[in-house]
Amino acid sequence: MLNTLKNRFEQGYRTCAYPNEKPAVFDRYRGKPMVQKGVAAEIVEQCAKACPQDAIDVGQKKIDMGRCVFCGACERISNGEFVKFTKDFEISTSQKSHLLTDGNLPALARHSKQHFKRLFGRSLQLRQVSAAGCNACEADLNVLATPFFDLARFGINFVASPRHSDGIVVTGPVSRNMRTALLQTYEAIPSPKVVIAVGSCTITGGPFCGSPEIAEGLDTILPVDLFIPGCPPHPLTNLHALLTFFK
Amino acid sequence: MSNAFLEVSNGEAIAREKIVHLPFNAFQENALSIVKQGGKVVQYFGYKDQASIKLMAVLRTDKLLVATCDAPESYPSFTQICEPFHLFEREIAEQFGIRPEGHPWLKMVRYHPNYRDLPDVFGNDYTKDIPGNYAYYQVDGDEIHEVAVGPVHAGVIEPGHFRFNCIGERVLHLEIQLGYQHRAVENLLQGVQAKRLPILAENIAGDTTIGHGLCMAQAVEALTGVQPDNGAQVIRTIALELERLANHIGDLGALSGDVAFLPPANYFGRIRGDFLNLALLLCGNRFGKGLVRPGGVRFPLSDDIRKTLDERIKELKPQVEHVLELLFSASTVRTRFEDCGTVSTHDADRLGLVGPAGRASGLPYDARRCFPAEAYGRIEIPENKKTSGDVYARAKVRYDEVLQSIHIIQSLIWAPIETECVETGSFDLSPSSFVVTVNEAWRGEVSHVMVTDETGAILRYKVKDPSFHNWNGLSMALRDTGISDFPLNNKSFNLSYCGFDL
Known part of the structure; x- marks a missing residue:
């Protein structure tokens, strides 16, 4: 007993102050990409050629965050002349097309659906379906339940049954073998319901693009309300998206 | 231990002509003898080489050993003699349609058609898109009941199907069917x-x-x-x-x-x-x-x-x-x-x-x-x-x-x-x-x-992935264990679904 109390004392209070204060992330973190103004077309082309995800639109000089895995290759080979990855983790969007960006993202709060805020602003119960990713997105959704993030303090929880939920959070590129299970889970959720796509796999197929076994984009199967990009999205990216879109 | 397999080092480039290409019988005899004497299977798989299909085994003792052979269309299953080949043989059957005759439990691994357009070894119809659409192992008896869990689980975790055959709280057998997350990673890596x-x-x-x-x-x-x-x-x-x-x-x-x-x-x-x-x-x-x-x-x-x-x-x-x-x-x-x-x-x-x-x-x-x-x-x-x-x-x-x-x-x-x-x-x-x-x-x-x-x-x-070896360990751990201890046992292994499903 004494040991338990001693440990409790040592652990202290660990919950972050987000959204009131932004917690610091280490310098090498790659968040929102900012395309540099006036970059030469040939540099953009070089970056596009080197991009493992073919996520760079040369004509528009933009990056598709839905395809991007935030490896930072373009920043490195262009010495930051084409793009710099900032430490800004607030990168989610309500439209897939907004993910193709030069770094100026529309404010998520203004694009959220007002009836969702009314319905779910004080209590949001979500069912998660893992559909063929690498389990990193799941892991960084799971950490939202740890004391540092403490998602439940906002009235948001992951629940066991789709019958108890207001929406579905999907991770992974939806393999052929998971499609039926995903659709059945979606069907089981009472309407009105929310669909959230987490991670580049879910949004575009991500690293698995080109495989005949996957769907290239959850939006080809279900109507998606919220897109959270990343490989995987940082837990704070997830937290920002949920709080901004629903609160 | 003398055998025909070539000894290689971890991460060493080897010219393929140096790898011993054995007649199938010699391949089988050597592989089985190494594993029977305590060797383990690191890799055992099929691959297409020009027009033919070959099998390659990488085994380990205190060394890494490798050999190849031409794949027969069917052969007496190694698993009958040495269990460590069990899943590898099923994987070869699934990927290349090669049947290990007498395999103790020949069923699909990841639920996908084979790469050679051959008739399916397991008799599956892949237009039906549920890996779990298959007759699970059953235990008969008045008091027996089954518990089916997944592919979608209660937590934020990966998909897979668990089928428990229980008598009361006691698990007689747990069958684990994965493959829900198959993304064809190996094929992508090749292309x-x-x-x-x-x-x-x-x-x-x-x-x-x-x-x-x-x-x-x-x-x-x-x-x-x-x-x-x-x-x-x-x-x-x-x-x-x-x-x-x-x-x-x-x-x-x-x-x-x-x-x-x-x-x-x-x-x-x-x-x-x-x-x-x-x-x-x-x-x-x-x-x-x-x-x-x-x-x-x-x-x-x-x-x-x-x-x-x-x-x-x-x-x-x-x-x-x-x-x-x-x-x-x-x-x-x-x-x-x-x-x-x-x-x-x-x-x-x-x-x-x-x-x-x-x-x-x-x-x-x-x-x-x-x-x-x-x-x-x-x-x-x-x-x-x-x-x-x-x-x-x-x-x-x-x-x-x-x-x-x-x-x-x-x-x-x-x-x-x-x-x-x-x-x-x-x-x-x-x-x-x-x-x-x-x-x-x-x-x-x-x-x-x-x-x-x-x-x-x-x-x-x-x-x-190591999980390829260990999922059967979880099944074994559950034998004669209370079903309420499944989560505890599952966490104690904490295996990868996607690493298995590829």
Whole structure:
């Protein structure tokens, strides 16, 4: 007993102050990409050629965050002349097309659906379906339940049954073998319901693009309300998206 | 032991003409004799070479041994004599339509049509898209009931189907059917541009990013004749140990949660995140994605990073030690962990378990000690002591390894190293070559094989996650165990679904 109390004392209070204060992330973190103004077309082309995800639109000089895995290759080979990855983790969007960006993202709060805020602003119960990713997105959704993030303090929880939920959070590129299970889970959720796509796999197929076994984009199967990009999205990216879109 | 297989080193490029190509009977005889005398299967797979299909086996004793043969359309199953071939034979049947006659349980692995448009060995109709659409093993009797769980589980976890045959609370048999996450990773690895190779390898199993990333990088390095510098090796070793730390600590927290001892569950949940953040400190990603590339690493260990890493580890170490003590000294925890889900050394050996699950059952194998790569040649990896094969032993192995990993990282942080960072580019693999790489990731032995054709294109890329060996260990642990202890046992193995499903 004494040991338990001693440990409790040592652990202290660990919950972050987000959204009131932004917690610091280490310098090498790659968040929102900012395309540099006036970059030469040939540099953009070089970056596009080197991009493992073919996520760079040369004509528009933009990056598709839905395809991007935030490896930072373009920043490195262009010495930051084409793009710099900032430490800004607030990168989610309500439209897939907004993910193709030069770094100026529309404010998520203004694009959220007002009836969702009314319905779910004080209590949001979500069912998660893992559909063929690498389990990193799941892991960084799971950490939202740890004391540092403490998602439940906002009235948001992951629940066991789709019958108890207001929406579905999907991770992974939806393999052929998971499609039926995903659709059945979606069907089981009472309407009105929310669909959230987490991670580049879910949004575009991500690293698995080109495989005949996957769907290239959850939006080809279900109507998606919220897109959270990343490989995987940082837990704070997830937290920002949920709080901004629903609160 | 004399045999016809060729002895190779971990990560050594071998000209394919040097690999012994045996007549099938000799291949079978040699492979079985090696495994019967205690050898283990690292890889056993089929591949298409021009018009013919070949089989390749990589076995391990205290050496790595390799041989090939022409694949017959059917053959007497090796599994009848040696269990460690069980899943490998099913995988070959699924991928290439080659039937192992007399296989004790011939069913699909990942539920997809074979690569040769041959009639399906399992008689599946793949226009029906449910892997679980199959007659599960059944136990007959008045009192028997079945429990079906998944593919969608109650938590935020990966999909898979578990079918329990129970009498009352007691599990007589657990059948595990995976394949829901099949993404055709091996085929992608064989077909994509070089620049995508590292990204794909890192996404085979995100919690084993460094483990799979290293296997890929070492294979490419072998076939391009590039040697990563000493600094890169140190950084990669630190990254692999950070990955082990984060996952082991997360597992211990989850185990604590499953016996309803909540303080360590919460503390370890948070501390795990702190270790993930240290991976982010190194390379900008909490899972280490983007760090390891063929030729070295993409990020140096600057003095700032060293200092922060050192400080954070110094701060975390006593916390970890105290929570470990809290968890392991609680009698309520001991009562639940001990004698729960025991896998005997005999069973573990015959199933070919690897990693912490194998070590907990008395199989000391650790690739870091037996086939050291990166900086492991200079690091002593002690054998674990607790080998009772139960949940307690699987937890205790993690306890020990957590402390070892912290020690390893601390011993490397200030190593006077410099490294030339690399960026992914294109590379030319040496033609008609073979390489096998083996690394001890946190779940156990990860292995990749790369075989190139005469133009240097990848003819076969074979991936094996440690979970491929260990899922049957979980089934075995559940025999005669209360079904309510399933979550506890499942966490004590904590296997990868996506690493298995590929």
